[in-house]
Amino acid sequence: MIRHTYSFFYASDIVGLRHEGEQSLEIFLEECRRRGVEPRKRFSGRFVLRLPADTHEAATLAAAAHGESLNQWAARILGSALDRPPSKPTRTSLLDA
Numbered sequence: 001m002i003r004h005t006y007s008f009f010y011a012s013d014i015v016g017l018r019h020e021g022e023q024s025l026e027i028f029l030e031e032c033r034r035r036g037v038e039p040r041k042r043f044s045g046r047f048v049l050r051l052p053a054d055t056h057e058a059a060t061l062a063a064a065a066h067g068e069s070l071n072q073w074a075a076r077i078l079g080s081a082l083d084r085p086p087s088k089p090t091r092t093s094l095l096d097a
Contacts, residue, residue, distance in 0.1 A: 049074075 009020035032039040051059075063073030 009017055009024065011017040011020050029039055031037075059073065060070050063070045066073055068076070
């Protein structure tokens with residue numbers, strides 16, 4: 001397990017600061033390789049979203065109007081906001097239908 005540590009970069013200008021950051025990243029990635037650790041977080045595709053009750057209701061009605069579950073509708077809306085086409089349905093999204 002990699003424990004979180006904090007680093008501070010010191011430089012007299014932006015170029016030097018960028019160099020310090022790049023050096024730190026290289027050291028981090030090398031340490032990940034050495035330990036066999038994936039340096040990027042893996043995402044499950046699930047997260048909790050808290051929003052006002054009236055927004056929840058409106059989103060549920062909008063999803064129903066499109067013939068989608070709330071999960072399908074939210075995934076489509078978030079994907080379009082990120083300029084990404086909808087992905088293939090997952091087992092979970094098929095169960096939501």
